[in-house]
Amino acid sequence: MPVKFHTKTLESVIDPVSQQxxxxxxxxxxxxxxxxEQDLTPLVQGVGAAVSNLVQVATGMVATTNDAEFxxxxxxxxxxxxxxxxNLTEAARLLKADQGSRExxxxxxxxxxxxxxxxxxxxxxADRSEVRKMVKxxxxxxxxxxxxxxxxxxxxxxxxxxxxxxxxxxxxxxxxARHPELTNFAHAQILKAELGTVREQxxxxxxxxxxxxxxxxxxxxxxxxxxxxxDHVIMKLFVSIEEIIRVLQLTTTFVEEEVGDAVDSAASLAxxxxxxxxxxxxxxxxxxxxxxxxxCIAEGRRVANQAASAETRAKLLEACDELDQILRxxxxxQAKGQGDSRQARALAHAAAxxxxxxxxxxxxxxxxxxxxxxxxxxxxxxxxEDAALADMSVPNRQENFAQKAKDFETHAxxxxxxxxxxxxxxxxxxxxxxxxxxxxxxLKDLSSVIVPAARVVLDNPDNQPAKDYLRTMxxxxxxxxxxxxxxxxxxxxxxxxxxxxxxxxxxxxxxxxRIALAxxxxxxxxxxxxxxxxxxxxxxxxxxVEAENSENPEFVAKLSAASKALSESVSPMVVExxxxxxxxxxxxxxxxxxxxxxxxxxxxxxxxxxxxxxxVPPRPPLPEFEEEEEPPELPPPPEDPxxxxxxxxxxxxxxxxxxxxxxxxxxxxxxxxxTFHEADQWDEKGNSLIGLVKQMARKMAMMSKYMRGExxxxxxxxxxxxxxxxxxxxxxxxxxxxxxxxxACMDKRAKTNLLQLLDRIPTVSTQLKILxxxxxxxxxxxxxxxxxxxxxxxxxxAENLMRTVKDVMRAAEAASIRLRPDSPIAAIIWRRKGGQxxxxxxxx
Numbered sequence: 001m002p003v004k005f006h007t008k009t010l011e012s013v014i015d016p017v018s019q020q021x022x023x024x025x026x027x028x029x030x031x032x033x034x035x036x037e038q039d040l041t042p043l044v045q046g047v048g049a050a051v052s053n054l055v056q057v058a059t060g061m062v063a064t065t066n067d068a069e070f071x072x073x074x075x076x077x078x079x080x081x082x083x084x085x086x087n088l089t090e091a092a093r094l095l096k097a098d099q100g101s102r103e104x105x106x107x108x109x110x111x112x113x114x115x116x117x118x119x120x121x122x123x124x125x126a127d128r129s130e131v132r133k134m135v136k137x138x139x140x141x142x143x144x145x146x147x148x149x150x151x152x153x154x155x156x157x158x159x160x161x162x163x164x165x166x167x168x169x170x171x172x173x174x175x176x177a178r179h180p181e182l183t184n185f186a187h188a189q190i191l192k193a194e195l196g197t198v199r200e201q202x203x204x205x206x207x208x209x210x211x212x213x214x215x216x217x218x219x220x221x222x223x224x225x226x227x228x229x230x231d232h233v234i235m236k237l238f239v240s241i242e243e244i245i246r247v248l249q250l251t252t253t254f255v256e257e258e259v260g261d262a263v264d265s266a267a268s269l270a271x272x273x274x275x276x277x278x279x280x281x282x283x284x285x286x287x288x289x290x291x292x293x294x295x296c297i298a299e300g301r302r303v304a305n306q307a308a309s310a311e312t313r314a315k316l317l318e319a320c321d322e323l324d325q326i327l328r329x330x331x332x333x334q335a336k337g338q339g340d341s342r343q344a345r346a347l348a349h350a351a352a353x354x355x356x357x358x359x360x361x362x363x364x365x366x367x368x369x370x371x372x373x374x375x376x377x378x379x380x381x382x383x384x385e386d387a388a389l390a391d392m393s394v395p396n397r398q399e400n401f402a403q404k405a406k407d408f409e410t411h412a413x414x415x416x417x418x419x420x421x422x423x424x425x426x427x428x429x430x431x432x433x434x435x436x437x438x439x440x441x442x443l444k445d446l447s448s449v450i451v452p453a454a455r456v457v458l459d460n461p462d463n464q465p466a467k468d469y470l471r472t473m474x475x476x477x478x479x480x481x482x483x484x485x486x487x488x489x490x491x492x493x494x495x496x497x498x499x500x501x502x503x504x505x506x507x508x509x510x511x512x513x514r515i516a517l518a519x520x521x522x523x524x525x526x527x528x529x530x531x532x533x534x535x536x537x538x539x540x541x542x543x544x545v546e547a548e549n550s551e552n553p554e555f556v557a558k559l560s561a562a563s564k565a566l567s568e569s570v571s572p573m574v575v576e577x578x579x580x581x582x583x584x585x586x587x588x589x590x591x592x593x594x595x596x597x598x599x600x601x602x603x604x605x606x607x608x609x610x611x612x613x614x615x616v617p618p619r620p621p622l623p624e625f626e627e628e629e630e631p632p633e634l635p636p637p638p639e640d641p642x643x644x645x646x647x648x649x650x651x652x653x654x655x656x657x658x659x660x661x662x663x664x665x666x667x668x669x670x671x672x673x674x675t676f677h678e679a680d681q682w683d684e685k686g687n688s689l690i691g692l693v694k695q696m697a698r699k700m701a702m703m704s705k706y707m708r709g710e711x712x713x714x715x716x717x718x719x720x721x722x723x724x725x726x727x728x729x730x731x732x733x734x735x736x737x738x739x740x741x742x743x744a745c746m747d748k749r750a751k752t753n754l755l756q757l758l759d760r761i762p763t764v765s766t767q768l769k770i771l772x773x774x775x776x777x778x779x780x781x782x783x784x785x786x787x788x789x790x791x792x793x794x795x796x797x798a799e800n801l802m803r804t805v806k807d808v809m810r811a812a813e814a815a816s817i818r819l820r821p822d823s824p825i826a827a828i829i830w831r832r833k834g835g836q837x838x839x840x841x842x843x844x
Contacts, residue, residue: 003120003774006251006768009182010123011440013054016768017119020047021736022773024088024112028105029718037101040092040108047115051085056123061129070129077121084114091611093486113777116770124251131248134174138248141167142241148209152216157209168202173246183253190247193438194240201240204476204796205233207469211456214465220523221459222466225452229469232449253767253797269299270427271810273359278354278681278832283345285330293355297323299425303365308372308423311363313383319358326351357480366426367496370488373418375534377481380404380411381450385474388454392461401458405451412447415481416440419488428491429811435437436491439484446477487748488543490749497616498608503538504733505604508532509597512577516590522581529577529597536570536600543607551746552818555598555614562610566603572596652698655705667795668704672697678806686829689741693809699727700798707775707794715777725774727801731765734805738812744823754811757804764801771797 005011023043030036055078062074067521088111096103151160172195177744178732179191208230215226266486276292279285326347360674388395388405419440423433453470460466477730512528513522514636543563547556576593645653655669656676663670676697682690735758742758745751771794778787817825 003117003770004124004251005120005632005770006183006253007127008183009181010127011183011763011766013123014120014770016188017047017050018770018773021112021116021777024108025721026718026772028112031099031105031108034100035093035637039096040249041096041306044088044092048085051081051115051119054122055082058126061126065129067129067132070125073125074122077125077219080114081118081122084111084118087111087114089115098549104634109777109781113781114772134248135245136176137167137171138241138245138816145237145528146232148205148409149476150176151209152213154210154213156212161206172198177247184250185760189245191244194244196265197240198237201233201237204472205237207472208233211463211466211469214458214463215456225455228448228452234495236445252359269425272296273355273831277352277355280355281347283348283350285334285339285344290327290330293323293327293351295356296355300362303362303421306369306417307365308368312368316361316365319354319361323351323354323358326354338616342519362425363493363820364496364500366422368495368500369418369421369539370492371497371500373414373487374488375538377415378478380408381474381477384408384450384454385470388457388470389467398629404770405454408446409451412444415484416444419484422488422491426491431753431756432491436487436726439480439487443477443480443484445471446480449496450474450477476565485541486545489542490549494542494546495611497542498539498611502604502608503534504534505535506601508535509601512597513594516580516593520583525577525580527572529676531569532597532600533574537568537602539604539607540567543611546611549748551748552614558610559607562603562607565609566600569596569599569603571741573600612696628827648702649698652701655701656697666704668707668798669701671799672700672704675806679809681832683831689734689737689809689812692737696727696730696805697735697802699723699730700802703727703772703798707791709779717779720772720776724769728765728769731761734808735761738808739824741815741828743817744825746818746820747815750811750817754808757808757811760804765799766806768801783808
């Protein structure tokens with residue numbers, strides 16, 4: 001069985017044992033080389049004591065448990081680990097007498113392998129037993145939920161709740177204790193989120209069941225809709241508990257989807273834009289660069305298809321078409337063997353400029369989309385509630401309700417679609433994109449029960465519990481919508497949002513003033529005034545998000561003052577608009593309205609100015625393409641840092657700069673090379689973090705070599721373990737250095753993103769040491785399956801660590817944008833080799 005350490009308890013027990021086993025492997029290599037001088041007895045005795053203690057605890061658990069599976073599974077694991085301990089004792093005796101003893105060396109390696117594998121099996125058996133207990137608790141709650149579907153009397157409802165409460169409380173208790181124990185961050189987050197969903201749904205279940213019981217008792221209309229609301233909550237709880245059960249039983253220590261160089265996430269797409277720009281600007285028009293540009297074009301077209309205005313859509317498509325044309329010309333030149341010509345380089349430079357413009361148009365289009373779709377988030381649901389609560393005497397009551405229900409459903413779908421667009425194309429971190437999707441899913445789920453709940457009220461106007469339930473669901477929907485809006489505001493380009501909103505407000509103010517002075521239909525003026533107020537309030541909301549995100553007191557003070565002034569100008573403008581409606585021909589009132597409207601427009605402009613003054617400048621325009629006939633004389637090359645490295649690291653540098661092997665042939669080397677080449681784009685001078693990342697990549701490349709046996713059997717095992725330990729130490733140095741950047745960062749979003757990534761490093765680096773030891777014990781063991789399992793786990797962990805390191809590097813660069821000037825870490829320099837500045841933007 002592969003070594004498992006999916007909980008912190010397992011990891012804490014296996015880690016020190018793996019260190020001792022690693023030392024035993026080193027002694028085995030020394031014995032193979034004939035240089036073993038140390039008596040292994042003390043070390044073997046220490047391992048034996050740990051084994052004895054663990055076996056004693058496990059045996060005690062067997063004696064007190066009713067778990068038949070545990071009783072059946074544990075004895076083989078105990079036998080394995082005890083046999084391994086005996087092998088180590090015998091190996092120590094044999095090697096002490098004769099360091100060349102073939103049997104002693106065989107038993108030493110077999111014992112080392114058996115100890116770590118057996119202890120892992122033993123611990124995993126115990127953990128599975130505990131998980132089965134948790135699953136049993138969850139299943140009992142899940143099964144009892146079916147009873148809710150047959151409760152139609154309030155007295156039965158009280159009995160149902162009395163029976164449900166103890167099991168639900170116990171389930172929450174055990175899951176609450178489990179999720180902090182998991183080493184897989186994603187799994188822990190899923191448990192935490194689903195537990196939150198269960199807590200949230202329980203009071204809704206009670207309310208929906210009460211409404212159903214009352215409607216059923218009165219035999220009134222709306223029973224079907226009441227049942228829909230109740231069954232929806234039951235299914236929601238059932239699904240959440242099923243997901244909790246699924247995750248409780250998982251034992252993987254990393255998530256497959258996190259590994260590799262995927263380019264379909266928002267963060268990766270943003271990075272793709274920048275890498276493609278840099279490649280084109282440097283004259284690189286290889287297949288990889290052109291493919292990256294095509295993906296950027298496809299993204300531009302996707303955003304264009306959902307643009308908020310025809311003008312924006314046309315601009316995006318025009319930019320995409322122009323880039324397409326340039327790519328075709330570049331491909332033709334490559335086909336003619338002219339890919340390195342001056343004309344091709346000039347064309348590539350033009351493509352880089354166009355790509356930069358496309359990226360900016362995408363950002364602007366997304367900001368416009370949010371400014372349009374999220375301007376009146378709560379309006380449709382409030383209108384639906386009003387329609388449901390309308391008096392029975394109101395004309396066209398049913399027809400009005402049907403229209404408001406349709407409007408709400410359309411609005412809810414639009415919010416979900418726009419959120420998905422922002423999550424996939426907004427340049428946010430993977431964690432932020434996942435959060436957006438999670439919130440959008442929650443809003444969609446709530447939306448599905450709003451109309452049925454409103455229909456029950458419409459058909460049962462005297463049913464107070466139904467009204468209370470609708471109000472509760474409406475409030476929950478509004479809370480979810482407001483939370484989603486704040487999250488979207490935190491991702492979208494705030495300055496572009498302000499510019500779009502400013503243009504909308506100024507246009508509406510101009511039209512409103514014309515209507516007022518021309519004494520046209522007063523209803524038109526109210527519509528425009530309402531639009532101005534809503535846009536201004538959204539500007540205030542986004543400004544508040546920016547203020548809360550910043551730890552710069554001067555900026556926060558200026559932005560808060562500007563927002564307050566804008567907020568204080570909105571109500572007077574609305575009041576003056578109503579005065580114009582009351583007295584449409586009063587010139588003095590018309591002038592007062594125009595003045596009030598102008599003040600709102602000026603307030604929006606002031607807020608935009610404050611944000612713009614603090615905004616990190618976008619990537620500067622690319623320099624003009626130089627048309628020199630002869631290349632300029634180059635300065636003498638700087639000293640190659642690689643020449644100053646130890647011999648082993650010089651070898652790693654050569655390996656990493658050689659043609660890249662396929663991921664399938666050498667996955668660890670591939671991951672190391674990917675990280676190395678991205679770090680190598682930056683100048684190490686003035687940036688210790690880049691040096692650390694490159695050092696970890698070099699060591700990972702050498703670890704791959706040792707793992708594959710390319711350095712020879714006599715070196716492979718010991719050096720594999722040594723290199724893993726060195727990488728883990730470097731990971732701790734990276735953690736400390738990057739944490740200094742996070743602590744000094746005044747942008748909370750960038751800080752949080754970096755800290756979340758850093759949280760992965762201790763677990764992944766510790767697991768690397770353990771898995772390298774496991775792999776070392778399986779090398780040359782003759783057990784092909786054990787060796788394959790060890791290789792697979794080590795590869796997955798190494799890829800995960802390299803991906804995390806790469807993400808930390810990107811997040812650290814983003815967090816370095818707004819460091820406190822008085823912080824020592826503020827001296828860090830991010831400079832691309834060749835002087836090409838990296839694009840600077842917090843939201844990317």
